[in-house]
Amino acid sequence: MQLVVARIGRAHGIKGEVTVEVRTDEPELRLGPGAVLTTDPAGAGPLTIETGRVHSGRLLLRFEGVSDRSAAEALRNTLLIAEIDPEEMPEGEDEYYDHQLMDLDVVTADGTEVGRITEISHLPSQDLFIVERPDGSEVLIPFVEEIVTEIDLEEQKAVINPPPGLIDDRAEIASSREDAPGQEES
Known part of the structure; x- marks a missing residue:
């Protein structure tokens, strides 16, 4: 390989x-x-x-x-x-070669299907999974411990714990502006 x-x-x-x-x-x-x-x-x-x-x-x-x-x-x-030998594993624990992660099913901790890893993008700050959703759209999942909680090569799946807004539209929007007392909207 x-x-x-x-x-x-x-x-x-x-x-x-x-x-x-x-x-x-x-x-x-x-x-x-x-x-x-x-x-x-x-x-x-x-x-x-x-x-x-x-x-x-x-x-x-x-x-x-x-x-x-x-x-x-x-x-x-x-x-x-x-x-490299296709059976070879990286030296470190919790390290993977790209070919091992390609085509893994991505699911949330409760088993909800998110999609399938089609590409891995290596950026200077972190790696990203490019995941194709069942409807054909793509979602980017940062390959960080806080979000990707488990990689199971035997089951061919990656389990994620996405923050709000990463894979759905339920983003929490916080405003730094508070309505000041006595101000009314016009």
Whole structure:
């Protein structure tokens, strides 16, 4: 099974290094020296990682055969893809690979059907489940512990405890303005 583990960003320096946007919780396992990764677009790879280092909070990689800035810049926006065993589980408890979460049924704690996970969006602050509802509409569910209370891979379901307004129209609207005493509406 293939897993997208990073996206190549801009070139860094003149010796072929590139910045990467990491898309795995296990970069030391997937993006270490010697790792051979396929690419999207396929014509850019496969790429073998020669070196890696962190600079100013960003991961920098250099690939075998990419020795100058022009070659590095040509790889910009290329996705790096690792081959993994479909039975492999992430190291941490309560961690999942995207392919394990895709197509899970989403239900509330009382068993009400919400829909099915069709996509997972990885944002800087949190991940979002894109859930297709039975009527074909979509709802975005933040993948945070307070909302997604249980993932049951055997039952193929995600149990959620949504705040008011997340999946329905019962949002609580609070106003910061109070009618001041003595003021009347005109």
